[in-house]
Amino acid sequence: MQLKDKNQKRLILIDLDGTTLKDDHLSINPITKNALQDAVKDGHIVCICTGRSLKDTLHIYNELELDTLLVTLDGGHISDPVHKNFKRLVLPISKEVMNGILSHKILKNRIENIIVEYYQSNMIQNGADNFFVVDANAEKPAEGNILTDWNGPCSNIVVKLNTNLDFYNVVDTLNEEFGNAVSVKSNLIYGVENIGEKPIIIITNKFVNKGFAAEMVAQYYNKNIKDVIAFGDQMNDFEMLKTVGYGVALTSGNPKLKEVAWKITDLSNEDGGLGDTLNKILK
Incomplete structure (x- = not known):
């Protein structure tokens, strides 16, 4: 499967645990890290979309040298850590x-x-x-x-x-x-x-899910949601992969998620599956 227009600058949404991160929940395979940073250099927009809280995510955000919107708590919190132009969106429980x-x-x-x-x-x-x-x-x-x-x-x-x-x-x-x-x-x-x-x-x-967050981030960056690429591995990524035009499931991920994915990676998160697939579909 190929993107319809490889020259188009994309919004790329990435889950962390089991997707961007290796199984130690700490490190990023160099293939994935380089592919994400190359995508940014080429004019694409990369945003983290994770179930983690903000303070448990910022060190990874900084390691990837991102300056984009940051989605945490599965969409319960959307922030703009660097530019602070996007007013913080919080979906609370009283x-x-x-x-x-x-x-x-x-x-x-x-x-x-x-x-x-x-x-x-x-x-x-x-x-x-x-x-x-x-x-x-x-x-x-x-x-x-x-x-x-x-x-x-x-x-x-x-x-x-x-x-x-x-x-x-x-x-x-x-x-x-x-x-x-x-x-x-x-x-x-x-x-x-x-x-x-x-x-x-x-x-x-009740309104929190990554599909909602994907639409909010796409709107902010003026991207058609059907042109957005998203990577995930588990069922908290289900709505996100179903909502975007190009949902990619990790081969090491949940079988139910793969059923709604546009593409499944050849490699696991441990082996740099996100980066390997991103390189293949962008280049």
Whole structure:
């Protein structure tokens, strides 16, 4: 498969974990790093679109020497770290809704740990169980009692349960009672599904998804969404790959994501699949 017009300057959206980054969640294969930086030099626009929070993403943004819009928290936060011409867009969950969820009877005696994230801060209930941090370079969250020590709204609520008993009923109940405000997603840590003995629930503002973010970024840069290229590997990239004209799934990614992809990479994220494919379709 080829782009319709190789001379056109593109908007290129890139997921991080499992896509741009290698399996260590820290490093970028040189093939991918060089391809992205070459694309920028050639006049294309590269934007990160990740489930990570802002402060856990900035070191990668800076390593790639980007100055574009930055999408974090799966589209819950869009910012302009360098130029600051784009007014920060935050899709929050109110403090009242957050407290209502965490105090709900369906979660009583089921919670092992909690992380809440906002665009500039995060807090973990039990810092000894750092279950949600995969990047050793990321700043550790503050520790505290979420219900009493966290002030104001948040963008993400990540709940680790101490049992998988009746798990789907928990997810369905929270969606039924709080679905006007939030979306409750089961077991997607940075997009990776992992239902185990102690499952994870991630809760976001109901409008948050990477497809929405892709349209916002394309609008800002005056790009037709059907001309946009996007790379992803897991189900939190589903809406983004389905929304853009050229959605590319990593060969090492989720099989369900590959079903909506325009193209699948020949190489894994570990081997520089993003960079290898980008070079092939742009040149």
